[in-house]
Amino acid sequence: xxxxPGGLDCSISFVSHVLGKVCVHGRQKEILSILVPHLNDLxxxxxxxxxxxxxxxECVPDRWMExxxxxxxxRAPGADALSRLxxxxxxxxxxxxxxxxxxxxxxQYGHTTAVLQNLLGYLSLDSLRRALLIKVxxxxxxxxxxxxxxxxxxxxxQQYISKAILICLSHLKExxxxxxxxxxxxxxxxxxxxxxxxxxxxxRRLGMIVAESISSKINTDGPVLKFQYEEDDEARELKSLLxxxxxxxxxxxxxxxxxxxxxxxxxxLVLESNKKSHAAAPVTPDEESDAELDxxxxxxxxxxxxxxxxxxxxxxxxxxxIEVLTGSEDVDKWEATVKALESLVRKNPAAxxxxxxxxxxILLHLEEKTCxxxxxxxxxxxxxxxxxxxxIPVIKYLTSQFYSLNYSLRQRMDILDVLVLAAQELSYPKxxxxxxxxxxxxxxxxxxxxxxxxxxxxxxxxERIKSKTRRFATGQSQxxxxxxxxxxxxxxxxxxxxxxxxxxxxxxxFDLLGEDHFVLGRLVHTxxxxxxxxxxxxxxxxxxxxxxxxxxxxRFHTDSYVRQGLLSCISSVLLSVPxxxxxxxxxxxxxxxxxxxxxxxxxxxxxxxxxxxLQNLLLMENLKKKLKTVPS
Amino acid sequence: xxxxxxxxxxxxxxxxxxxxxxxxxxGSQEPDVPILFSGSENGFIHIWNLKTHRVDTALDGHGRKxxxxxxxxxxKDRLLSQGRDQRICLWDLAEGRTAVTDSxxxxxxxxxxxxxxxxxxxxxxxxxxxKALEEVQVLELPSKTSVCTLKPEVGxxxxxxxxxxxxxxxxxxxxxxxxxxxxxxxxLWNLSIGKVLSQLVCHQEPVMSLDxxxxxxxxxxxxxxxxxxxxxxxxxxxxxxxxxxxxxxxxISGITIRxxxxxxxxxxxxxxxxxxxxxxxxxxxxLDYHTATVHCVSFSDHKNPSERLLAAxxxxxxISIWSIYTQT
Numbered sequence: 016x017x018x019x020p021g022g023l024d025c026s027i028s029f030v031s032h033v034l035g036k037v038c039v040h041g042r043q044k045e046i047l048s049i050l051v052p053h054l055n056d057l058x059x060x061x062x063x064x065x066x067x068x069x070x071x072x073e074c075v076p077d078r079w080m081e082x083x084x085x086x087x088x089x090r091a092p093g094a095d096a097l098s099r100l101x102x103x104x105x106x107x108x109x110x111x112x113x114x115x116x117x118x119x120x121x122x123q124y125g126h127t128t129a130v131l132q133n134l135l136g137y138l139s140l141d142s143l144r145r146a147l148l149i150k151v152x153x154x155x156x157x158x159x160x161x162x163x164x165x166x167x168x169x170x171x172x173q174q175y176i177s178k179a180i181l182i183c184l185s186h187l188k189e190x191x192x193x194x195x196x197x198x199x200x201x202x203x204x205x206x207x208x209x210x211x212x213x214x215x216x217x218x219r220r221l222g223m224i225v226a227e228s229i230s231s232k233i234n235t236d237g238p239v240l241k242f243q244y245e246e247d248d249e250a251r252e253l254k255s256l257l258x259x260x261x262x263x264x265x266x267x268x269x270x271x272x273x274x275x276x277x278x279x280x281x282x283x284l285v286l287e288s289n290k291k292s293h294a295a296a297p298v299t300p301d302e303e304s305d306a307e308l309d310x311x312x313x314x315x316x317x318x319x320x321x322x323x324x325x326x327x328x329x330x331x332x333x334x335x336x337i338e339v340l341t342g343s344e345d346v347d348k349w350e351a352t353v354k355a356l357e358s359l360v361r362k363n364p365a366a367x368x369x370x371x372x373x374x375x376x377i378l379l380h381l382e383e384k385t386c387x388x389x390x391x392x393x394x395x396x397x398x399x400x401x402x403x404x405x406x407i408p409v410i411k412y413l414t415s416q417f418y419s420l421n422y423s424l425r426q427r428m429d430i431l432d433v434l435v436l437a438a439q440e441l442s443y444p445k446x447x448x449x450x451x452x453x454x455x456x457x458x459x460x461x462x463x464x465x466x467x468x469x470x471x472x473x474x475x476x477x478e479r480i481k482s483k484t485r486r487f488a489t490g491q492s493q494x495x496x497x498x499x500x501x502x503x504x505x506x507x508x509x510x511x512x513x514x515x516x517x518x519x520x521x522x523x524x525f526d527l528l529g530e531d532h533f534v535l536g537r538l539v540h541t542x543x544x545x546x547x548x549x550x551x552x553x554x555x556x557x558x559x560x561x562x563x564x565x566x567x568x569x570r571f572h573t574d575s576y577v578r579q580g581l582l583s584c585i586s587s588v589l590l591s592v593p594x595x596x597x598x599x600x601x602x603x604x605x606x607x608x609x610x611x612x613x614x615x616x617x618x619x620x621x622x623x624x625x626x627x628x629l630q631n632l633l634l635m636e637n638l639k640k641k642l643k644t645v646p647s
Numbered sequence: 648x649x650x651x652x653x654x655x656x657x658x659x660x661x662x663x664x665x666x667x668x669x670x671x672x673x674g675s676q677e678p679d680v681p682i683l684f685s686g687s688e689n690g691f692i693h694i695w696n697l698k699t700h701r702v703d704t705a706l707d708g709h710g711r712k713x714x715x716x717x718x719x720x721x722x723k724d725r726l727l728s729q730g731r732d733q734r735i736c737l738w739d740l741a742e743g744r745t746a747v748t749d750s751x752x753x754x755x756x757x758x759x760x761x762x763x764x765x766x767x768x769x770x771x772x773x774x775x776x777x778k779a780l781e782e783v784q785v786l787e788l789p790s791k792t793s794v795c796t797l798k799p800e801v802g803x804x805x806x807x808x809x810x811x812x813x814x815x816x817x818x819x820x821x822x823x824x825x826x827x828x829x830x831x832x833x834x835l836w837n838l839s840i841g842k843v844l845s846q847l848v849c850h851q852e853p854v855m856s857l858d859x860x861x862x863x864x865x866x867x868x869x870x871x872x873x874x875x876x877x878x879x880x881x882x883x884x885x886x887x888x889x890x891x892x893x894x895x896x897x898x899i900s901g902i903t904i905r906x907x908x909x910x911x912x913x914x915x916x917x918x919x920x921x922x923x924x925x926x927x928x929x930x931x932x933x934l935d936y937h938t939a940t941v942h943c944v945s946f947s948d949h950k951n952p953s954e955r956l957l958a959a960x961x962x963x964x965x966i967s968i969w970s971i972y973t974q975t
Contacts (some may be wrong), residue, residue, distance in 0.1 A: 316932065321935065
């Protein structure tokens with residue numbers, strides 16, 4: 016595509032038409048990959064070429080404008096290049112404005128960070144366009160802060176919007192921030208609230224990072240908002256967007272300087288440390304000679320460095336432990352007791368049985384008095400030990416407390432965690448025989464204080480699904496496993512049914528179906544695990560039926576974490592309840608569930624939910640096949 | 648670079664109960680074997696043969712009540728033991744006999760160990776806690792006649808006597824008694840007139856144990872706190888605090904100074920035995936072997952300095968024997 020340079024008036028609307036038509040037919044890549052670099056070079060220094068370029072894009076008809084603009088935005092090597100190529104197109108052309116400010120940012124989310132950088136940088140480079148930048152920021156913040164958007168839009172889109180916000184913030188200048196400071200503050204507060212409310216840790220973190228960035232921009236002096244979250248590559252990448260690197264930074268010479276600088280820094284350190292050791296050495300001979308002069312005879316002391324303070328011993332009796340934990344002011348003793356409690360409980364089952372409910376109560380309410388390492392884990396292990404020693408009364412107590420007034424969410428979730436761990440311990444075969452099953456994997460529920468345990472449970476269910484589908488082709492191995500009675504069998508129902516009973520009855524401080532949907536999510540996951548562990552128990556069929564009804568009641572819950580839990584419940588039911596029982600006793604529930612699963616696979620916004628639903632459908636298929644192959 | 652502390656030379660096992668009292672008898676010539684007497688909480692007195700490291704004989708004379716003091720009276724054939732059955736027993740162990748020849752009914756239910764002092768050939772003085780709460784009674788043995796009863800004055804509020812030490816500057820001079828009381832004070836008594844010569848408050852807590860070096864007129868006491876108190880006796884027979892030594896862990900159950908007055912050993916509630924130089928209270932070693940409170944420490948009376956031993960008895964039923972600082 017050559018143009019006649021110098022002074023000739025030429026109409027390029029024909030070219031614009033061609034360009035537009037080609038782009039809209041999907042050939043943006045081919046044509047723009049040649050055109051854009053050319054134009055970029057040509058417009059770098061030549062004003063006339065710039066104007067020609069602007070004319071070119073301005074003349075593209077509206078119906079093709081989107082494709083062209085999008086293509087330019089994606090292809091341009093930088094914001095300033097884009098600025099040269101498009102000029103003030105966004106101001107002049109309504110369609111282009113719509114595409115740039117609304118469509119790319121709010122309606123689509125598949126573009127890369129570089130595209131966002133280009134686009135927003137482009138908006139910031141000209142005073143006419145800066146008004147648009149501010150408008151864009153406001154709209155982005157509105158979306159970011161809307162609770163329905165946070166709940167219903169996919170995490171990828173939320174990340175995209177967060178990135179856009181951060182880039183906008185990086186382009187804002189002081190006077191502009193001043194003018195919209197109040198607005199920024201209000202939107203930040205609203206947005207942070209919706210984000211922290213979410214059950215998914217990724218969303219929470221996005222909210223935290225964006226809020227921190229906004230706060231640092233509007234409060235340049237004085238305290239800024241600071242959150243605690245996991246710093247990983249994603250977080251670092253997001254934070255790096257806040258700072259705009261100047262387009263032409265001197266890169267080559269720096270590495271050399273750095274290396275020299277580092278070497279220089281290393282040498283003084285070595286010298287210093289040498290000096291220090293020399294300084295230290297003369298001191299001790301002096302002390303020793305003093306000591307020898309002092310001592311009257313030739314009695315040489317032995318090394319007494321091991322002579323340290325004796326640690327307080329923990330009490331040896333369970334009842335003493337109870338006393339220390341409830342009343343004692345002696346923090347050393349308290350600490351020693353907390354550390355020793357689990358092993359004491361396990362060594363003295365008879366004594367523990369007498370005081371099990373009391374001990375469970377104390378442990379549930381136990382707060383960290385001193386900074387004990389691993390306090391949460393110690394307390395949880397002690398609770399699990401108490402529960403396994405005397406299951407039924409303690410379970411009754413804990414499940415009743417789960418639905419009582421005046422407990423914090425943390426405590427309710429503690430109850431759930433303890434129930435799961437204890438159930439796992441009870442259901443695990445006590446005599447460990449050597450097994451040659453390669454497919455059998457011990458389900459390991461990790462003790463994590465966060466809501467990350469949901470990921471592990473999913474993983475366990477996935478592994479089990481995999482092992483199950485592999486196994487029915489290979490058949491049973493010949494090794495006889497050493498076996499013991501299943502302790503979980505007698506108490507499985509006690510674990511399960513009280514938890515499922517009152518979920519729809521709201522209390523003043525605890526409303527599972529309302530605000531406390533995070534706990535509901537954890538409850539659902541807990542029920543899934545309990546169901547899974549109930550394989551081979553007597554109550555499994557009744558549990559399965561109750562669980563399917565529970566799932567049916569909650570299937571349209573808006574929280575994706577809860578839905579993931581519900582889908583895990585279905586997996587557990589399908590895996591634990593024997594196939595014959597499933598088909599005989601629960602046919603209607605199964606059919607209804609199957610249709611719901613089909614719905615979820617197609618329409619659920621959350622990727623994990625769709626995947627789980629698909630796996631469940633596969634399980635159901637396998638079940639049907641298995642029953643068909645078994646000769647009746 | 649200081650050496651790590653030595654291990655016990657050997658450990659005597661087999662008492663079956665916490666060891667509360669120890670006493671060596673190693674001064675006799677060959678073919679007599681060196682012997683260690685130990686008193687345990689189960690009422691037995693074990694006679695340990697230090698060559699074979701085994702129990703030669705077990706004496707049962709206190710009705711299975713804890714024995715908390717054992718002393719020899721001039722040789723290994725005559726033994727004195729004190730137990731929680733409120734009795735002090737005198738034993739005749741010559742030629743393999745195990746007979747109780749005499750006993751004193753103290754009517755005292757405390758834990759205060761009695762103190763023996765030889766004043767003349769065949770005559771001994773013994774100080775022990777009496778029936779009344781704050782009193783100390785001094786008897787002459789073997790006649791069992793009462794020499795004096797030491798009563799603190801009314802309102803002194805000393806509490807029970809916790810530990811006693813009879814001493815005399817040299818043979819023939821006045822015997823004196825040092826007593827440590829429940830209120831933390833050490834009192835010097837004149838036996839002939841039965842009066843207090845000097846009183847010194849050394850500790851905030853009861854004095855658990857004390858020992859005295861008559862040559863240097865210096866003594867040391869330990870209590871249930873973290874401080875050892877060293878005090879001296881001046882010409883006017885007045886006690887003064889000389890210095891204090893702070894310990895790492897609280898609680899001392901026994902202190903003993905070696906007969907050559909060079910070192911002393913303390914038995915601690917923190918399971919450790921500490922060795923100090925007596926001259927300047929220089930910490931020399933911390934012997935960490937036992938797994939429970941060490942109740943008593945005792946030095947042996949070997950004639951040959953290189954054979955000298957230290958024994959420690961603990962609540963963990965073991966007696967550890969150490970050979971430490973034997974070259975001096």
